Amino acid sequence: MSRGSPPELLVLHAVRLKGFADDRALAARFALDEAATTETLLDLQAFGWVARSEFAGTGGWSLTDAGRAEGERRLAAELDACAGAGVVREVHRVFLPLNARLQRACTDWQLRPTPTDPLAANDHRDPAWDGRVVGELTDLGAELAGLTARLGALLARFGGYDARFAAALGRVRAGDVSWVDRTGADSCHTVWFELHEDLLATLGLARGAGA
Structure with missing residues (x-):
């Protein structure tokens, strides 16, 4: 059975995953109550x-070095408690070559070399x-679904990556090319x-380990 995570760990982990985000975005990451999330952040x-x-007029939270270490300590304890280290290591091993393909796909989305300019921007006029x-992103989404299923069966907090990726790809197919690598939103990247x-x-x- 998939194991749930304590709310405090989810809030701390959400800050790690988002890098810099406000209370609302952090609460939304794991569908937590926003008021409770704010209280936890203050703790x-x-x-x-x-x-x-504050950055460019926007307030948000980020991890300290001590918070990063504490988060990893708690995640390791959680992984030990469900005896899931082997599964996550195997998923990470499978993920790495897929990650290289994703990076290449994003580069190809941004650039379309020409005979005179190998770094020419992709104007998205070549269907x-x-x-x-x-x-390629569709194929990667299918691979992602398999990995998410394995991880989500172990820890509930791993769920949803495949659905979020598919939603972004759906926007791309609908004509919004920014959803491949858009920042500040759940783009494919x-x-x-x-x-x-x-x-x-x-x-x-x-980051970079095992690459």
Whole structure:
């Protein structure tokens, strides 16, 4: 049976996954009550695990070094409690080559080399070029569904990555090309990057480990 996580851990982990976000976005990440999330954030701040700051007129929370270490400690304990380290390590191993494909697909979405400019921006006027990228993202979405199913059967907090990725890809197919790599929203790239961070945090690995 899929194991649930304590709300305090989910709030701390949401800050790790989002990097910098306000109370509403952090509560929404794991469908938590916003008022309770704010109270938890203030508690975490008192322990020195999160810090609030203003950036470009927007307020939000980020992890401190101590908070990052505390989060990884709690995630490791959770993983030990459900004896799931082997599953998550195997998913991470399978994920890495898929991650390389995702990065390449995003690069191809942003750039379309020409004979005179290898770094020419993709103007999205070539349906064959864009169609190939969307096809690759579709294949990656199918792979993601399998990985999410394995992870979600272990820990409930891993659920939903495949649905979020599919929703972003649906927007791309509907004509909004920004949803491949849009920042500040659940684009294909954002969701994929977040899963990568989730795996690294859960296993206590640095980004780039095993690549």
